[in-house]
Amino acid sequence: MISLKNAAQVDKMRAAGRLLHDVLQRLREVIRPGESTGALDAFAEELIRRNGAVPSFLNYRGYPSSICASVDDEVVHGIPSERQILKEGSILSVDCGLILDGWHADSAFTVGIGTIAPELEKLIQVTQDCFFQGVRQAVAGVRIGDVGHAVQSLAEGYGYGVIRDLTGHGIGRSMHEDPSVPNFGDSGQGVRLKAGMTIAVEPMISLGSWQVKEMDDGWTIKTVDGSPCAHYEHTILVREDGLPEILTLPDHSWT
Ligand code: MF3
Ligand code: CO
DSSP states (O other): OOOOOOOOHHHHHHHHHHHHHHHHHHHHHHHTTTTHHHHHHHHHHHHHHHOOOESSSGGGGOOOOSSHHHHHEEEEOOOOOTTTTTOOOOOEEEOOOEEEETEEEEEEEHHHHHHHOHHHHHHHHHHHHHHHHHHHHHSTTOHHHHHHHHHHHHHHHHEEEOOOOOEEEEEEESEEEEEOOOOOOOTTTTBBBTTEEEEEEEEESSSSOOEEETTTSOOEEEEETTEEEEOOOOOEEEOOOSSSSEETTTTTOOO
């Protein structure tokens, strides 16, 4: 079932989104070579709790941490560890979610650790571009397939792989609600968007194959061919017309 949010509920999701944005900004500032992903996780949990919110990933289906930290060919759901030290030249995807006053926000980004290869810079940039290209479509009356198609066309135009086994999702009182929001698809197909829907759009784009495998830890997802992968996600509000509102990117205008 797809839930539509009223103005008061959207206000609460805005507050959750704003807080998550702050948390991710603070995290960005401490990401550097030599830092452990476990330390990033502890920092995120502390910030979230200090602001009266709850980390939504922690204990979700037994997940052990407050962030996902996925390095290089890890696509998503990498488990942070004190023993995992970030190295110059790697790329790191940080995914984080929180619950404030009963309402969820979910957002992810990928950054380079120190100086990275130009092809990795480009992958990160194009993954963000794919997000905005998809989100630009997300206005009332348009279909979910139009969003996925926009993401897929841009990514595949660069010869990149679009991860298919994981998708975006509705979000609100729960982290994962209907509808599913794939990063591929056909224009004019799928659920029709309505004003008041809140969805997480989250392209995961690889330099090579779109196929993935799960590691023995039961969480970490990697590309099958070892290609590096980038991830970019925001929680957005679909509106009657114009562009959607990005709830986890509150201080920035975008076009
Ligand atoms: N943020 C992920 C998503 O976008 C969910 C993380 S799964 C968890 O759907 F187990 F880490 F919580
Ligand atoms: Co998500």
